[in-house]
Amino acid sequence: MNLVSLITFLAGVLYVFLGYFGLKFDARARLNQIFFLLCLACAWWAFCIAFMFPAADRDTAWSLLKLSSPGWCVGPPLILHFTLYLTSQKRSLSRTLLTLGIYMAGLVFTAIGMSRGLTSNALVLKSFGWDNLPANSSPAYWAYVCFYLLCVGSSIVMVIYWGYHSSSKREKEQAKILSIFSFLGLLFAGGSETLLPLIGIASYPKIPVVMWLFWAYGMWYAISRYRFLILTPEIATRAIISSVTDMLIMVNSHGYIMSTNESVQHLLGYNYDELLNQPADTLLQNQVFLEGTLSRMNSGELSNTRLELDFTSKGLEKIPVMLSCSALRDSFDELAGVVLVAQDLRPTKLLEVQNAELEAISNDLLETNLILENKSQQIKNILDNVGQGFLTFGPDLLIDDEYSQECRQIFTHNPARQTLAQVLYPDDHDQAEFLETIFTRLMNLEDPDKIDLYMPLLPAEIEINDRCISLKYQIVNESSASDSRYIICILTDITEKRVLEEKMEEERTSLRMVVKAIVYYDTFIECIEEFRDFSKYKIFDILESPGNRDEQMAEIYRYIHTFKGNFSQFDTTQVVKKLHDAETLIAQSRESDYGMDVNIGNFLKELNMSQWLDDDLSKISDYLGEDFWKNKDTFKVDKEKLKELEEKMVQLLPHREYALLLPYIRRLRYKPFQEMLKPYSEYTWQLAQRLGKSINPFTIEGDDILVDNEYYNYFVRSLVHVFRNMVDHGIESIDERIMLDKPETGTIRCRAERYNDRIKLIISDDGAGIDLNKVTLKAIASGKYTEADLLSFSEAQIIDLIFEDQFTTAESLSLISGRGIGLAVVKSETERINGNIQVNSHWGSGTEYIFDLPLADSYETPLFSMPNILISIIQTLQDFARDNLGISLCNEINIVSADKICLNQYTAIINIRGVLDGTIVMSYNENLIREFARIILPDELISEDDTEVLEDLTAETTNIILGNSLKKLGEFEDLIRIGTPTVTANRAASIKQSNAQIYTCSIENDAYIVTSSFIPV
């Protein structure tokens, strides 16, 4: 083997190598396949030639030369095919046909070459071995040269053309390399093989196959340098890896980082080198994740996983990522590594957060909207159900559609889109116009004072559809602009209130009439009689009397006028009204021409004047009973009826009025107090007789005190025990008295007198007096007291023992006394009517019982209603203090009447009106107000001298107490109106009222005191 042969052989090896690597880039790419085939063809050619040169004999060399022909015959078509494929990726029929044609030609040349040689016709042995001589005389030879030039030349042209027209820099570069190398290849191969021998230079070995290496190298260079062989998945992968924004990390099977892409470096702040061969868990910082994943991937149990976790950057910043791990397996199905693809979730997270925020906002909005809708619905519901009409209108004065349901009831039609003026005065154009003018002004006026000027001109009350409606107006400015002003009109149906008021007024008038009928009974009856006489007889007498009609009418007129005046004094409203009408009628008829009409007489007859009084009188009968009218000089009224009348007066009439009238009515029912005691005179005398004692019958001394007897009934009855005691134990027997040098006949005295507003009843005897020793012994014997107890007792205290239950000094029981119950009953009865007893006893000379009793009368103010409110106020206070403050204020309610009230530190003054006219004064000490503060202002600390807050608290406390007190008054509640409290803070002051009686009551304990008072007007 010589050098030439070796070179050629090595060229063959090189071709195989090139072809193999070309294919290895991407075995499936057609271009690579063509390149591979080309290299194979060249390698074949090279190997054949390599062995041809050192062949042993000519025949062997010839056969090898013939054998090499597929290489150089198929080579050019492959080059052309390659170029075609490269320059025009588009598949087309013409290209396919052309390619096929070229290959056919190549095959034909191969066949010729294989059978009898194509380019050579002889071999000569030269120093380097067998050399072929070109067969330049044979047409086949030239045909091949043409074929060869066509293929190679057109390839070069096509590549240059492609490079020239391509916009890709890479393609231009490739075209340049390719065209240069293929030109060189063509030049050297063609030149050495064909051109030089043609001009007689043939002394060198012809190795075109080696020259072709230029070409192949160019291709190879283009491939390796410029990725000539198009996109391989690897190229793509690399490109993708470097360009994706996701972080890509290749990890080997031991969990160490093999490579990372730019994103990793960019996002995590590491250099490429810093991460190499580091455990992948470095990126995860304390999240031992990969180890587990790797072992699972190793065992083949897991090939893919996807999860969310945090990467840690070099700056220790946490970056949320979506991490996908894919196991890479080699051909032995062993784990080669893991590809980690991490998607930075921060933008997503941000979006998520924003999205969540947006959602939350929209939810909020939705909710708010719902709430608002609900609210407005609720408000509408409230407005619709509140029983008042609400409507609004703006500058156009047309009522808005949103009016409350009640409006429809009031107007009986839909008022919307009409003006309020039209709706209120559908038939009164003038009035409507007047109203519209005011509304227009109110809509346009800027000056609030002017608005105040116009507002009162609006109607406050109006009658629509037989209902009495009260109207209130409110101007609302939505913004500063006056065109957004609107007026709210609130309509309240007060018909019932009016009817009620009228009824009440009617009732009041009737009551006045009834009372006056009683008070001025004589005059009233007289007046009635006169009127009956007039209406039945006199009027007709007058009409039939001589004289002209005018004079008759004048006389009748005078009578009627007088009756009207008289009856109006008695508040007999019905008859007064009828008389008034008649008066007007007569007056009119006298003025007009019709006055002289003869028919006026008939007319007056038809009026049935005699019955005019019936309504009023029957009303009086309702109150007082039919018996009232029975007697002309005296009247008779049931006691119960009188009581009812009194109660009604208290309820219905203003204080001043009933204070004036009530005494008259009361007097009818009241009896002198003394009268009740009279029977005891007879009783004691008889009792003394039975006991063989002698007493003088007593008369009751003192003034007549008119009282409500019923009030004292039980008390007076209980006095029997006192009288019995006196006769039984007090008055001695006749013998004893004679011995004691006393008058034989004992004396019992009874005296009742009025002092201040109380009754003092004194019952005394001139008997033995109370034996204190006996009382003491008895008390010890009863076991209730010890001797020591009694030693400390004063005389009065010992005497008081006789009022205790089961106490008697009688040695034996008698029918008359001695059961020890009697005096206890007296005591309890006395106390029940708020009285008290004092006993004075003088041993040997007698005993005196002094009863201090309230006067059940009070002409000026009725006892019955006034304390009611005070008692209920005090009870409310006690209940409230006990239940809410845990404070017990003394249980005894002791209302006293006085002419002044002593005030505590905080005082609220409230006026009340209605059945009770007057002023309530509630005066508390500061401690108590502070206690109330715990309930009213639970979380507030009130400083030492915060008078203002304490004053407010006083007002609030008073409101609470009074409000609750009224509820206790039952039917009175509706008849009393309470004003707002005026509060003063003061120390040790008092209110004095000279012209009215003040009722006052203090309840207190160690720390707290409250004084409630009532001052009647």
Place this chain on the structure above:
Amino acid sequence: MAKILIADDSTVMRRSLNMILTKGGHTVIGQASNGEQAYTLYSQLKPDLVTMDITMPVMDGIEALQKILAINPAAKVIMVSALDQKKMILEALECGAKHYIVKPLRDDKVLSIVKEVLLKKEKIADSNPDK
């Protein structure tokens, strides 16, 4: 305190107004019993303020008001009216009356209205509402 002209056909009303205003520290510089007299007295006496009864013989309060405003658009006239004269009050206000007092007269009511009108700065725009 102000110089005031009282215009009222009722002697009782004039007397009671006179008393109230004098007590309030004002000077009553003239009393008119009808509208014409009120107008004449106004032009002679130039009072700070006029109380003008609405219903008066010869010339009613509104007419007198208009005549007074014609010679002095800034004249301060307070109308005095009965309870059921709302229409008349509106008319007077439209004409340029500054205020009105509804009978029955009460000291504090009269004096506070007089004070209000006297203190009120004249606003040309408001003084004659677009008529």
